[in-house]
Amino acid sequence: MSRWLVGLLVVTLVYGVSVFSRSLAADATGTITGRVVLTGEIPQAKKIKITKDQEKCGQEKTAEDLIVSAERGIKNAVVSVAGLKGPLAKTEANATIDQKGCAFSPHVLIAPAGAPVDIVNDDGILHNFHTISAKNAVINKAQPGFKKKMTETFSQAEIIKITCDAHGWMAAWLVVTDHPYIAATDATGAFKIANVPAGAQKIEIWHETLGKITKEVAVKAGEEAKLTIELSKK
Amino acid sequence: MKRIFSLGAAALLLLLTTGIETAEIKPPPSSQKLLALGKQIYGRQCVACHGPQGKGDGEAAYLLYPKPRDFAAGNFRLVSTWDRVPTDQDLFNTITRGMPGSAMPSWGHLPAEQRWALVHYVKSLTPKSLAIKPQKDPAPDGSGGEGVIKVPPEAPYNEAAKAKALELFKDACASCHGATARGDGAQEQTDDEGFPTRPRDLTTGVFKGNPDPAELYRRILAGIPGTPMPMSDWAWGEDAWHLVHYVRSLSSDTQRARVEMKKFEITATRVKELPDHPDAGVWRTTPPVNLHLMPLWWRSDRPEEVTVRALHDGKEIALLLVWGDETNDHTAMRPQDFRDAVAVEFSLTPNPPFFAMGEKGKPINIWMWKSERQADLEPAFQDLEKVYPNLGIDSYPNLLKSPVEQPSRHALTLESNKTFVTGWGAGNIVSDPERKSPTEDLTAQGFGTLRARPRIDQNVDARGVYGAASYRVMFRRSLKPAGKDAVVLTPGTTVPVAFAVWNGSAGDRDGKKSVTIWQDLRIAK
Numbered sequence: 001m002s003r004w005l006v007g008l009l010v011v012t013l014v015y016g017v018s019v020f021s022r023s024l025a026a027d028a029t030g031t032i033t034g035r036v037v038l039t040g041e042i043p044q045a046k047k048i049k050i051t052k053d054q055e056k057c058g059q060e061k062t063a064e065d066l067i068v069s070a071e072r073g074i075k076n077a078v079v080s081v082a083g084l085k086g087p088l089a090k091t092e093a094n095a096t097i098d099q100k101g102c103a104f105s106p107h108v109l110i111a112p113a114g115a116p117v118d119i120v121n122d123d124g125i126l127h128n129f130h131t132i133s134a135k136n137a138v139i140n141k142a143q144p145g146f147k148k149k150m151t152e153t154f155s156q157a158e159i160i161k162i163t164c165d166a167h168g169w170m171a172a173w174l175v176v177t178d179h180p181y182i183a184a185t186d187a188t189g190a191f192k193i194a195n196v197p198a199g200a201q202k203i204e205i206w207h208e209t210l211g212k213i214t215k216e217v218a219v220k221a222g223e224e225a226k227l228t229i230e231l232s233k234k
Numbered sequence: 235m236k237r238i239f240s241l242g243a244a245a246l247l248l249l250l251t252t253g254i255e256t257a258e259i260k261p262p263p264s265s266q267k268l269l270a271l272g273k274q275i276y277g278r279q280c281v282a283c284h285g286p287q288g289k290g291d292g293e294a295a296y297l298l299y300p301k302p303r304d305f306a307a308g309n310f311r312l313v314s315t316w317d318r319v320p321t322d323q324d325l326f327n328t329i330t331r332g333m334p335g336s337a338m339p340s341w342g343h344l345p346a347e348q349r350w351a352l353v354h355y356v357k358s359l360t361p362k363s364l365a366i367k368p369q370k371d372p373a374p375d376g377s378g379g380e381g382v383i384k385v386p387p388e389a390p391y392n393e394a395a396k397a398k399a400l401e402l403f404k405d406a407c408a409s410c411h412g413a414t415a416r417g418d419g420a421q422e423q424t425d426d427e428g429f430p431t432r433p434r435d436l437t438t439g440v441f442k443g444n445p446d447p448a449e450l451y452r453r454i455l456a457g458i459p460g461t462p463m464p465m466s467d468w469a470w471g472e473d474a475w476h477l478v479h480y481v482r483s484l485s486s487d488t489q490r491a492r493v494e495m496k497k498f499e500i501t502a503t504r505v506k507e508l509p510d511h512p513d514a515g516v517w518r519t520t521p522p523v524n525l526h527l528m529p530l531w532w533r534s535d536r537p538e539e540v541t542v543r544a545l546h547d548g549k550e551i552a553l554l555l556v557w558g559d560e561t562n563d564h565t566a567m568r569p570q571d572f573r574d575a576v577a578v579e580f581s582l583t584p585n586p587p588f589f590a591m592g593e594k595g596k597p598i599n600i601w602m603w604k605s606e607r608q609a610d611l612e613p614a615f616q617d618l619e620k621v622y623p624n625l626g627i628d629s630y631p632n633l634l635k636s637p638v639e640q641p642s643r644h645a646l647t648l649e650s651n652k653t654f655v656t657g658w659g660a661g662n663i664v665s666d667p668e669r670k671s672p673t674e675d676l677t678a679q680g681f682g683t684l685r686a687r688p689r690i691d692q693n694v695d696a697r698g699v700y701g702a703a704s705y706r707v708m709f710r711r712s713l714k715p716a717g718k719d720a721v722v723l724t725p726g727t728t729v730p731v732a733f734a735v736w737n738g739s740a741g742d743r744d745g746k747k748s749v750t751i752w753q754d755l756r757i758a759k
Contacts, residue, residue, distance in 0.1 A: 051420055051421075052409075052419075052420040052421055053409075125409065126405060126406055126408075126409040128462070128464040129464075130462070130464065132426070137317070137318070138318075138426070138459065138460075139465075140457055140459070140462070140463075140464040140465060141457075141464050141465045141466075141467065142406055142457070142464040142465065142466045142468070143468075144402075144405045144406040144468065145405055146405060147468050150377070151377070165410065165421065165423050165462030165464070166409040166410060166419070166421055166462075167421065168421050168422060168423065
């Protein structure tokens with residue numbers, strides 16, 4: 001009988017210590033900030049001649065597959081901490097991707113797995129939302145001009161390409177994530193990931209044309225780890 | 235009296251129920267036995283295109299456009315569900331009807347059991363689950379449907395519905411299918427595998443899936459997975475019905491029927507005397523049969539049908555083939571030139587081998603008429619000199635003449651010693667300037683094995699004429715062949731026969747052609 005009691009005590013103790021250490025870890029977080037930059041020559045933005053629906057789409061578009069600022073900052077790169085799971089931040093509004101002027105906006109959208117994503121058609125002409133995905137079921141849905149909004153849910157974390165078969169130049173990326181430690185770079189190439197658990201972390205940097213690299217970073221509690229990540233054309 | 239009546243009614247009822255049973259055989263569940271049967275049929279009829287593991291990489295796949303389906307990937311085009319997964323019935327229907335607009339022929343002539351066996355075998359080739367969710371209707375806006383799409387009662391197609399259909403077509407379909415529905419939307423497109431594809435010209439009657447109203451309703455809603463054709467869940471309810479009616483109004487039942495590969499029966503009627511010209515009046519005594527053709531490399535400008543008539547007199551058979559062709563392409567000298575041609579393929583056994591070129595150990599017999607061989611006979615042998623004048627400056631010694639009489643230019647004539655003209659000297663019928671028939675009598679046992687039958691056994695005669703944008707070609711041969719690997723035609727029997735047509739100016743040659751599936755040639759007693 002007493003042996004049983006001792007056993008219970010040990011279990012309780014171990015549990016208590018683990019809960020304590022976990023809450024300590026939750027408090028011990030830092031921030032990763034920095035910039036993703038291009039090495040080598042800054043490319044000229046490609047121009048795409050529009051051949052269809054010009055009254056809505058315009059005459060010419062600038063390709064969005066690689067946008068580099070004068071200071072070498074790469075727009076639309078995605079930086080995420082690998083191997084972490086975490087609760088996804090609840091937001092008031094759904095993540096939204098808009099089809100406006102025959103372009104997807106934003107070009108890279110980070111969306112929580114399992115949460116609804118609004119697909120908006122502001123153009124008043126037919127678009128079709130066609131995903132290229134492996135883990136999530138492929139979607140190809142017509143969205144005529146009169147259908148202003150559709151809502152879809154993506155349950156599996158993966159990077160999904162989105163195209164429109166009616167307008168071949170349209171492309172976007174939906175980054176479905178199952179943790180909150182992820183950010184896309186802005187026009188200057190800057191990003192910020194807050195509340196990252198302290199310790200040695202591995203981060204992944206992905207860009208649609210420059211590919212994927214990984215990097216080690218030491219995150220210290222209450223501090224900001226500042227990085228400059230260099231990507232280059234292969 | 236009353237009793238007789240009720241007996242009769244019972245018999246009628248019995249007849250009706252059995253009739254219904256044979257028409258709609260209940261889908262058998264998968265079993266080891268059925269899978270084994272499926273594997274056997276697959277190995278015989280499907281492997282040449284879809285490949286041994288079903289990866290769409292069969293021996294003939296390179297000749298085909300659109301590409302044969304990769305069953306291992308488990309992505310299917312023709313589906314009737316909101317989840318865009320095919321039901322067993324969807325797969326069965328595709329096998330039965332084929333896919334017009336591709337080189338997938340109909341297999342409706344196979345017994346239903348064999349087709350169900352194929353369904354289960356094809357499903358076994360993918361690790362992907364093809365489970366169908368329970369049926370759930372979508373919300374009024376079309377979102378959230380699951381399982382098989384339930385088709386609502388057909389909406390009437392009146393003036394108001396037509397106006398609505400036109401408006402919907404303009405908003406939701408014209409972007410790709412074009413304002414006039416001729417598939418002329420301006421965007422270049424590819425399928426999910428990256429192969430170029432284009433929206434269907436809806437006026438041609440070519441429907442990959444069944445164009446029957448309820449089936450078309452489901453296709454408009456579900457779209458065609460793997461292609462740019464999207465799901466249109468917004469059309470759930472009456473809108474999709476309006477579109478079904480409008481799209482069907484753009485083509486006729488005749489057009490839609492003509493693109494389906496079907497098996498017909500050709501009767502070789504017995505007559506006293508066989509004709510010796512394609513335009514002989516006696517052809518009128520035997521019924522013409524219009525056979526449906528499909529190009530292996532799909533194109534919209536294509537011969538859609540070949541009309542066949544057959545006669546025999548107890549000793550010889552005569553076949554007349556008529557098909558449309560805008561151009562008379564009768565030279566094949568320059569590398570970029572290809573000839574018009576037509577061929578008849580015979581199975582040597584009542585149970586035919588794979589319809590394309592036979593199988594190893596199961597040879598087929600082919601009679602092939604070529605337009606330039608016809609031109610060789612009348613007006614004259616078509617040599618290179620015709621397209622490249624003064625090309626020949628080689629000297630072929632003529633041993634029958636003295637050295638001073640030896641020619642030095644334009645030297646290759648019928649008097650030349652053929653020992654020095656390789657192909658001719660070797661007895662190759664292709665190189666023989668003295669050949670008497672525009673037809674080659676060939677045999678094959680699978681792809682890449684086509685060869686001429688021995689020269690001594692070649693006894694198929696033919697005559698082809700071109701006029702009014704069409705060819706009329708007749709073949710004649712004795713019912714009994716000379717030598718082996720040739721078809722034996724016996725009055726009172728039925729022989730499996732298939733046809734192929736080549737249009738030279740469209741670049742057709744070899745495996746780039748339009749073909750029929752096996753047909754029945756019944757030789758009257």
